[in-house]
Amino acid sequence: MYRYSSDSYGKGVSTGTTILALKFSGGVIIGSDSRASMGGSYVSSKLINKLVQVHDRIFCCMSGSLADAQAITRAAKFQLGFHRELCYQHKEELSAGFITAGWDRKKGPQVYSVSLGGMLVSQPFAIGGSGSTYIYGYVDAKYKPGMTREECQTFAVNALALAMGRDNVSGGVAHLAIISEKGVEHVVVPGDKLPKFHDK
Amino acid sequence: MAATAAALQFSAQVSSLNNYNDLHPDWTQREVSTGTTIMAVEFDGGVVMGADSRTTTGSYIANRVTDKLTPIHDRIFCCRSGSAADTQAIADAVTYQLGFHSIELDEAPLVQTAASLFRDMCYRYREELMAGIIVAGWDQRRGGQVYTVPVGGMLTRQPVSVGGSGSSYIYGYVDSNYRTGMNKEECLKFTAGALTLAMERDGSSGGVVRMAIITEKGVERQVILGNQLPQFSTV
Numbered sequence: 205m206y207r208y209s210s211d212s213y214g215k216g217v218s219t220g221t222t223i224l225a226l227k228f229s230g231g232v233i234i235g236s237d238s239r240a241s242m243g244g245s246y247v248s249s250k251l252i253n254k255l256v257q258v259h260d261r262i263f264c265c266m267s268g269s270l271a272d273a274q275a276i277t278r279a280a281k282f283q284l285g286f287h288r289e290l291c292y293q294h295k296e297e298l299s300a301g302f303i304t305a306g307w308d309r310k311k312g313p314q315v316y317s318v319s320l321g322g323m324l325v326s327q328p329f330a331i332g333g334s335g336s337t338y339i340y341g342y343v344d345a346k347y348k349p350g351m352t353r354e355e356c357q358t359f360a361v362n363a364l365a366l367a368m369g370r371d372n373v374s375g376g377v378a379h380l381a382i383i384s385e386k387g388v389e390h391v392v393v394p395g396d397k398l399p400k401f402h403d404k
Numbered sequence: 405m406a407a408t409a410a411a412l413q414f415s416a417q418v419s420s421l422n423n424y425n426d427l428h429p430d431w432t433q434r435e436v437s438t439g440t441t442i443m444a445v446e447f448d449g450g451v452v453m454g455a456d457s458r459t460t461t462g463s464y465i466a467n468r469v470t471d472k473l474t475p476i477h478d479r480i481f482c483c484r485s486g487s488a489a490d491t492q493a494i495a496d497a498v499t500y501q502l503g504f505h506s507i508e509l510d511e512a513p514l515v516q517t518a519a520s521l522f523r524d525m526c527y528r529y530r531e532e533l534m535a536g537i538i539v540a541g542w543d544q545r546r547g548g549q550v551y552t553v554p555v556g557g558m559l560t561r562q563p564v565s566v567g568g569s570g571s572s573y574i575y576g577y578v579d580s581n582y583r584t585g586m587n588k589e590e591c592l593k594f595t596a597g598a599l600t601l602a603m604e605r606d607g608s609s610g611g612v613v614r615m616a617i618i619t620e621k622g623v624e625r626q627v628i629l630g631n632q633l634p635q636f637s638t639v
Binding site for chain 2: 337345346369
């Protein structure tokens, strides 16, 4: 199949998910779908929350094996609680295969993604998981720097809805966490309230 | 030639332990493939078809100005993705069959007929072939039509269809931007935008954007060069 598939598809680590995070002036929005599946055709849980709060204003979203992801985030939470200053300097070691986003006093809103090879990149927005391949074109076209919070929220919900519409291992409800200086707000958009796009 | 390729492949597997793959460049062991982005959209009065222009042999770009929009008949074209050899052979065979059929009937063939011929061949030889084809054109009976024959040999008609390795990245864009009742200019802009986004993300797609507009009046070809592609503000 090497002749037909692009290289990143089916690498194996990021599966069964659509996750994204984006920066707006004043904070970040981090979002994910809610479906967990085993073996690609059995939906084992319709409503899991893939957004993990590692600290007051730092979230990460997991993609890939849930067991691995939970172990890593537990370790991250522990370290952050004890050694706060040190951990800000060692952010790199705390996330693996994830998108981490949050707000802190020093640098304001930030989005970091750690790619499969271990490269840490700070970006205005990041997408990941199996469903993310379907929305690269959409986010490239629609993302504009300096969006307001409402525009970002609409953008995130639209992107998740499009990905969930095409990826059979992403679905359920859309979870969003909006993080800013004031705190964290959770928004859940159930499946029937998601925007519908032209269904051919 | 096949024996040489097989011999090279075998020696590459053996020597991968020693890791001197540099001596055998990637493209000597890979088949030529149109890792690709192709697309076609119906509008009232015709169709707009588009494709990138990159043909790769592994990581080497064998042709950076390929024309993947192949004429099958006066007002029927196909976009080819998958193995370059397979799709060229299929397109040649269908062109012959359709030409013969058209002469027998003494009238222009239907787009659905062309699509069925593609489907028959792609399904019958599905084990040997690696071909994803979009057939589009205009005929008197049903106007502009787009039919897609993906790998495996299914046939279905859709108002808009994307294919090739780069298509995964633009499903979201296509789903959100397509509306029924677009006119020709809107379709052109939609196609050029979608192909540009796919080319930016897919390593196997790139080069220029080639488009064909097929209507009752005939076929109009367009090329959008690299520096004229629409710009999207990404970081």
